[in-house]
Amino acid sequence: MSDIIIHDTNSEFVYKWQSQVKKGTLAFILLNVLKTNEFYGYELMEQVKKITDIEIAEGTLYPLMNRLKKEGLVKSKWVEQESGIPRKYYKLTNMGTEALIEMVIYWQNLQLSIKKVTR
């Protein structure tokens, strides 16, 4: 009986932790996706889904892109389409590229530490 309770508490903790990690790394993933190409919102989300099994509400992408834009890491432009429904394309700025380089270095160091600690 007590085993089951302990198990439940753990899985809830792990689940919350996973969702925090996912939320925390989303900006890093998005900047990486934008490294080589510019994408519009829907396409950007598709790319993210292709490389990770992220299970967040897709709508959260837009507040996050707004924040990245405010911080000067990405820029956006509306591009008219034949359908009459324009697309908003996002692109990395120079500042964004520089930030990404720093983030990648940090991530690699973190990865090494985690490897050591989980050995």
Added chain:
Amino acid sequence: MKALEFENQLAKNIYDNYIKRISKTITILSNEDKKEILMEFNSHIYEGLQNTNRKTELESVLKITQDLGNPEEVLKPLIADKKLKQATRTFNPKHIIQAILLNIKNGVVYSVFAGLYLCLFVFGILLLLKIIYPNEAGLFYDDQGFAVLGLYGSSENTTDILGDWFIPMALFSSVALYIIITLLLKTTRKKKA
């Protein structure tokens, strides 16, 4: 924003309802921000419909809106951000109150700002009181050198330092303080970003 067209009435209702929920969530934002957000979500739904592997329009629109999530939840951080930007740009008290309330969970600093504006508000009330009760409200000191800013029963021992000058002085300081606090808020917003 160009509304999407649907053949299936139920699919159209779901789409209309979703757009309506977004509009309702973002009513407090500027028209420009509202347009931007609606256009972006509309574009997301449109692109989703073009790239769907679902059999029917109804299934597709259900899946897309479900994946996007509840607008009320999803848009919360965006609204808090945009409202604060609008508030510190326009200096409009209505926007400032809304922005502080929306951001109060985002850091202790916003509670401090709430306190500062509240003090300013009380100061404003004192200004009104001075007009209503000219003798009791103002800046006083008594013969023991004790100074009071507020309501104070005037007697022989107390001196009203500013007299009627209290009104223009308080008005000027309130406006100056309002501008200073709001400029501080603006700096905080930029630093937080």
